[in-house]
Amino acid sequence: MIITIERLGHLGDGIAQGESGPIFVAGMLPGEVVEGELEGDRLHNAKILTPSPARVKPPCSHARSCGGCLMQHASDALVADWKTASVEGALAGQGLHAPFRPILTSPPRTRRRATFAARRTKGGAMIGFHARGSAALIPIPNCQLVHPDLMAAMPGLEELVRLGGSRTQEVSLMVTKALGGPDVVVTGGKPLDSALRLELARVVEAHGLSRLTWEDETVALRATPIQTLGDSRVAPPAGAFLQATEHGERALLETVCEALGPQKKIVDLFAGIGTFALPLARTAEIHAVEGDPAMIAALDKAARNTEGLKPVRSEARDLFRRPLEPDEFKSVTGVVIDPPRAGAEAQVRCLAHSTVPVIAMVSCNPVTFARDAKTLVQAGYRLEWVQVVDQFRWSAHVELVGRFVR
CATH class of the missing domain: 2.40.50.1070 (OB fold (Dihydrolipoamide Acetyltransferase, E2P))
Incomplete structure (x- = not known):
């Protein structure tokens, strides 16, 4: 069977339109003509008849066999466009649109x-x-x-x-x-x-x-496994969440700082070990909230041991079951929220009824980001811009920051 790949799926497979529905072909790119054996909705033993101009030689000698990377056969420009389009598509599905900034991609060999x-x-x-x-x-x-x-x-x-x-x-x-x-x-x-x-x-x-x-x-x-966040040195609990690359962490932090602008009092929701809270505390009073008691304890200890920070108040709290209520955001001038892949539906509903003037929302899931963004927009916020950050190079994963203003 011979087919032409029309687009990339959200997991990186090439997709063609068959008579009875989409056909998925691993490792193929849009525009490529391929031949193979159709089994169900997948084409196996695919052979490329006409390659895409965006096809490149994989930089890793393990690319053919290893499943750690999905997109080494595609140019950086194609991957950047694909990841940006995935976020645009998720927002469009909720009836939302916003200006997009050029994607920021972590270099090879930086996954820490x-x-x-x-x-x-x-x-x-x-x-x-x-x-x-x-x-x-x-x-x-x-x-x-x-x-x-x-x-x-x-x-x-x-x-x-x-x-x-x-x-x-x-x-x-x-x-x-x-x-x-x-x-x-x-x-x-x-x-x-x-x-x-x-x-x-x-x-x-x-x-x-x-x-x-x-x-x-x-x-x-043998030695305390220290992570440096801003001017703070944090000793995280074993297995604690950490951004995948230092480049990605820096890109997200700089984007969040730009999104918030100068602030006096910031609430950091799903604060983790302090990726945003500790650097932001250099210039703003911080209320950091995190559901994992061990992670918030590490953040609190680091804040108390760092000179020159504004006051940092740490709170262990399950934001899925007990989100901060609208009245708890009184006098707050900015919020940063970085939920897990499931998003923060309950917390965003409460946030939407607050009077916080600016919100920086960080996400690793375009679908739940778009869902939560719609809640904010319907409550009177405007999504001013979106920054996509690709720290999971050659994968289907994507991170992003959106700036919301009242």
């Missing part, structure tokens, strides 16, 4: 946190990412995505897997770049006993890891 899959083998250990749509594990010694500091940690990670992994069950390794060395969280490993604890602690020391958490237990703490 990653979750690797691993398995103990007869000869040692295998660590990498899964093949696309498969449980097959692909080693990635030449990965062009993750930060060199994470790749340099591979020998230590392999030793952890040899000691505490299984040949029948995968181990998950969440690794985060930190001052003091990589911060590692392991799940799926062997149950801990005294001998294994000693061996794991030895690996942490020998390979310069900062902290090792095995399931929910801190096995070894």
Whole structure:
């Protein structure tokens, strides 16, 4: 069967229109003519007859087999247009439109946190990412995505897997770049006993890891895994959320600062460990609200130990079940809200009935962003502009900031 790809789907598949509906083809680009075998709504064993001018040679030697990156075969310009269009389309679906700023994309080899899959083998250990749509594990010694500091940690990670992994069950390794060395969280490993604890602690020391958490237990703490946010040094709990790249974090922060402008009192909703709250506290009084008590405790400690900040009030509160009410925004001059992928439907409804003059909304999901944006617009806010930030390079993920004004 021969078809012509018309567009990209939200997961990066090429899509053509068939007689009975859309046909999906992995790894193809708009305008390409391809031939393959149709099974259901997917074309398999696809061969490119006419390539797109936007097709490029993947920069990574693992691109054909590894499922960690979806879009290395596409030019940066095509990916930028596709990601921007995904946000525009989500807004249009809610009847909303706004000016878009040029996308900001993180460079290669800057991902400072990653979750690797691993398995103990007869000869040692295998660590990498899964093949696309498969449980097959692909080693990635030449990965062009993750930060060199994470790749340099591979020998230590392999030793952890040899000691505490299984040949029948995968181990998950969440690794985060930190001052003091990589911060590692392991799940799926062997149950801990005294001998294994000693061996794991030895690996942490020998390979310069900062902290090792095995399931929910801190096995070894060689150095506090510090993250720098503005002028503050934060010691986050194991596995705490952190923006994927330093470039992406900086781009989001600068955009949020521009969106808010000079403010006297800011509420930071879903504040995490203080990505926005701590830098903003240099010039504004902050009320930081976060549902995870451990993360808000880390933020609070960092604020108290940083000189020159305006007052920072920290509150542990489940904003899904108990959002801030409109009267709690009295005297607040700006809000930054950065919810998880599900968005913040309940909190946004309350925010929409407040008198806050300006809101910077950060999102990792265009669909829930558009839904929540509509709530604000219907209540009298105007979406002035949108900034797309691509810190998940070569993936289908996207982040964005929208500026809303009364």
